[in-house]
Amino acid sequence: MRNVWLILRREYLVRVRTKAFVLFTVLLPLLMGSAVLLPTKLAIHTSSTRRVAIVTSDAKLGAAVRGELEEMRMSEEDDAARKLKNSPSTGQKADKPAFVVRVEDKPSDALKEQLSGELRDNKLDGFLWIAPDAMTSRKAVYYSRNGSDFVEANQVSRGLRIALSEEQLSARGVQTAEAKKLLGPVDVDTVKVDKSGSNKSNGMGAFFLPFALLMMIYVTVLTYGLYVMRSVIEEKSSRVVEVLLGSVTPFELMAGKILGVAAVGLTQISIWMLAAAAMGAGAMAMVGDLMKDAHLEPAVKFLFPVYFLLGYLTYACLYAAIGAIVNSDEEAQQLQFPVTIPLIACMVVATSVIRDPNTQMAFWFSMFPLTSPIIMFVRATVSMPPMWQIVVSITLSLVTLYGLVWLTSRIYRVGILMYGKRPTLPEILKWIRYT
Amino acid sequence: MAYTLELDRIRKTFDEFVAVDDLSFQIREGEIFGLLGPNGAGKTSSIRMMIGITVPDSGRILAFGEPLSRRTLERVGYLPEERGLYKRMSVLENLVFLACLKGLSPSESERRARRWLERLELGGWAKSKLEELSKGMQQKVQFIAAVLHEPGFMILDEPFSGLDPASSVVLKDVLLDLKKQGKTILFSTHRMDTVERLCDSICLVNHGRSVLEGNLREVKARYGRSSVQLEYEGELPLLKDPTLVSGSNDFGNYVELRLAAGADSQRVLAEAMKSSTVRRFELVEPSLEEIFIDTVEKTKVEKVNIEKTGAVTHA
Numbered sequence: 001m002r003n004v005w006l007i008l009r010r011e012y013l014v015r016v017r018t019k020a021f022v023l024f025t026v027l028l029p030l031l032m033g034s035a036v037l038l039p040t041k042l043a044i045h046t047s048s049t050r051r052v053a054i055v056t057s058d059a060k061l062g063a064a065v066r067g068e069l070e071e072m073r074m075s076e077e078d079d080a081a082r083k084l085k086n087s088p089s090t091g092q093k094a095d096k097p098a099f100v101v102r103v104e105d106k107p108s109d110a111l112k113e114q115l116s117g118e119l120r121d122n123k124l125d126g127f128l129w130i131a132p133d134a135m136t137s138r139k140a141v142y143y144s145r146n147g148s149d150f151v152e153a154n155q156v157s158r159g160l161r162i163a164l165s166e167e168q169l170s171a172r173g174v175q176t177a178e179a180k181k182l183l184g185p186v187d188v189d190t191v192k193v194d195k196s197g198s199n200k201s202n203g204m205g206a207f208f209l210p211f212a213l214l215m216m217i218y219v220t221v222l223t224y225g226l227y228v229m230r231s232v233i234e235e236k237s238s239r240v241v242e243v244l245l246g247s248v249t250p251f252e253l254m255a256g257k258i259l260g261v262a263a264v265g266l267t268q269i270s271i272w273m274l275a276a277a278a279m280g281a282g283a284m285a286m287v288g289d290l291m292k293d294a295h296l297e298p299a300v301k302f303l304f305p306v307y308f309l310l311g312y313l314t315y316a317c318l319y320a321a322i323g324a325i326v327n328s329d330e331e332a333q334q335l336q337f338p339v340t341i342p343l344i345a346c347m348v349v350a351t352s353v354i355r356d357p358n359t360q361m362a363f364w365f366s367m368f369p370l371t372s373p374i375i376m377f378v379r380a381t382v383s384m385p386p387m388w389q390i391v392v393s394i395t396l397s398l399v400t401l402y403g404l405v406w407l408t409s410r411i412y413r414v415g416i417l418m419y420g421k422r423p424t425l426p427e428i429l430k431w432i433r434y435t
Numbered sequence: 436m437a438y439t440l441e442l443d444r445i446r447k448t449f450d451e452f453v454a455v456d457d458l459s460f461q462i463r464e465g466e467i468f469g470l471l472g473p474n475g476a477g478k479t480s481s482i483r484m485m486i487g488i489t490v491p492d493s494g495r496i497l498a499f500g501e502p503l504s505r506r507t508l509e510r511v512g513y514l515p516e517e518r519g520l521y522k523r524m525s526v527l528e529n530l531v532f533l534a535c536l537k538g539l540s541p542s543e544s545e546r547r548a549r550r551w552l553e554r555l556e557l558g559g560w561a562k563s564k565l566e567e568l569s570k571g572m573q574q575k576v577q578f579i580a581a582v583l584h585e586p587g588f589m590i591l592d593e594p595f596s597g598l599d600p601a602s603s604v605v606l607k608d609v610l611l612d613l614k615k616q617g618k619t620i621l622f623s624t625h626r627m628d629t630v631e632r633l634c635d636s637i638c639l640v641n642h643g644r645s646v647l648e649g650n651l652r653e654v655k656a657r658y659g660r661s662s663v664q665l666e667y668e669g670e671l672p673l674l675k676d677p678t679l680v681s682g683s684n685d686f687g688n689y690v691e692l693r694l695a696a697g698a699d700s701q702r703v704l705a706e707a708m709k710s711s712t713v714r715r716f717e718l719v720e721p722s723l724e725e726i727f728i729d730t731v732e733k734t735k736v737e738k739v740n741i742e743k744t745g746a747v748t749h750a
Binding site for chain 2: 006007010238243244430
């Protein structure tokens with residue numbers, strides 16, 4: 001046990017000290033953080049209150065459109081963005097009025113010229129030209145400096161639509177207040193129904209969070225699995241292994257190495273979690289909202305470390321065996337591909353599993369030990385599978401892991417002392433039978 | 436006299452390839468023992484079994500009178516032929532890690548490591564990464580790793596490789612000092628001059644078998660003064676006369692020749708004087724190198740097809 005600990009500690013310290021580790025650990029949260037925060041910040045920053053003019057000979061219509069536009073808030077600028085950001089988190093800035101409106105009721109070519117001039121001189125952000133037949137044709141033209149700002153154009157057209165409809169409704173004898181109610185926005189919320197009752201959820205979050213967690217397991221399993229492999233190759237090619245084996249058994253060496261790299265992985269994930277917590281209100285509120293939206297069952301928080309460790313240990317064994325078989329990183333390239341196939345398959349089916357976690361395919365992927373840590377976890381984040389399925393998948397995974405440890409420690413034991421030509425499969429099978 | 440290590444008819448095969456075949460020898464306590472043999476003779480395979488990396492298919496290995504175990508192995512130090520250290524760790528970290536694996540405490544490991552580094556003139560390099568050191572310096576670090584836990588028995592595979600003459604002298608003195616302290620040392624080497632100067636006993640292996648073994652002086656005496664060292668100017672057609680000379684080795688400055696069975700050394704001298712000017716004519720015990728080459732030639736048996744076995748163990 002002391003030997004396993006010593007090897008684990010060396011493996012851990014050497015890896016944690018490298019510049020690569022420090023960079024990756026620091027840079028990844030920074031990158032992710034800026035990917036989340038920057039667009040939000042930028043969106044708020046660039047959208048200031050816009051000055052628009054409404055040109056129409058119908059003064060009543062002009063006033064109505066003006067009323068609609070002046071009621072709009074920054075936070076309403078984009079329905080999709082609002083849903084994702086859940087307006088309170090975007091802060092006070094968002095509650096500024098979206099438009100400052102003035103109405104011109106004497107349309108003429110001269111006015112058009114004048115407004116265009118103001119637009120060019122940056123005194124105006126846009127003007128809406130409502131032709132006299134607008135009431136029947138329901139058509140108008142919006143002039144702006146930036147024709148591609150569809151959000152702005154959308155809002156203007158929404159304002160016009162509501163104003164027009166109100167006027168037409170009141171012409172048919174409908175009260176203005178009643179018309180406003182009729183024309184109000186409609187919200188469709190998605191509700192996830194599960195055993196613990198129904199919970200309001202949001203399609204975005206319910207998809208995004210399982211996917212993010214899935215990526216996290218996938219990336220860490222792959223990265224740390226490769227660390228184990230490289231470490232084995234390094235010890236083999238530098239012949240340190242010959243010195244070590246005079247003091248420790250191959251099994252102790254392999255166990256210490258795999259656990260040491262696991263400790264590095266857990267350290268890195270913990271740092272990221274802490275970084276996310278410290279990242280500030282914006283990012284946290286967003287993640288928090290998604291968590292609420294996706295409505296994770298409490299068990300999922302317990303399942304994450306379980307499936308992470310199962311997945312990591314399974315693949316770490318396979319990668320350790322590859323490291324023992326080959327002589328160099330180049331040789332390892334070819335051999336590691338078959339091992340990566342189940343992982344890639346997981347990524348391929350993941351999207352459809354998230355959409356429908358109860359298909360036959362999802363079931364078998366969540367039972368097969370090389371894919372179950374990822375797919376069963378994904379299923380659990382979407383909707384909790386029956387307990388027996390989770391128990392069976394974990395049991396199968398543990399049994400496989402036990403077999404893999406036995407198998408790879410035998411390959412490892414012989415392989416790390418073999419140099420030269422890469423062994424063929426029958427030769428590896430022979431190694432396993434050596435005593 | 437007690438034996439530090441006893442190999443009793445050990446055999447190790449990798450598939451059809453017999454790496455070690457029925458090998459037996461004993462190393463007495465406190466002696467320097469030379470394990471010799473050409474490349475691929477089975478030296479490394481034997482050594483790996485002595486330090487418990489691999490297990491013999493059959494036969495018995497006793498260290499300090501007991502079968503190999505973790506406890507006995509803690510009293511064994513091993514210097515592999517090739518550098519076996521972590522390149523990206525510092526010299527001191529390497530040494531402390533390996534000594535801890537042998538059961539020492541970290542503080543004791545560091546104290547001893549620093550003392551040894553001073554002794555081998557590496558005091559200023561303790562904090563340097565191993566890869567920054569020259570090959571010879573790395574070799575010295577490797578040597579320290581083998582002796583740091585003060586083992587009673589040290590297995591040194593080519594300990595002088597890569598060392599400059601001055602460092603070689605330092606290392607030789609260290610080895611003799613260790614011997615004086617009663618430690619047992621096994622040398623595995625191709626360098627016969629080192630063996631002749633340092634070893635008490637030898638075992639020459641070829642094709643996994645012992646072909647010559649025993650006390651070095653006895654081994655050489657067995658050959659008798661049957662060799663002649665001849666320094667000359669001119670031609671020596673007598674070298675090709677099988678009735679006089681059974682083999683010869685040209686060292687450039689002189690030639691060493693083995694007398695054929697029943698040949699008279701005085702006739703050789705007379706023949707030599709006929710064709711050249713003889714500067715020196717000396718009847719000597721054959722050098723170990725002569726014995727080595729002679730024995731290996733004699734025991735040349737059918738070459739085992741190594742390719743057939745696939746991955747070859749590093750020999």
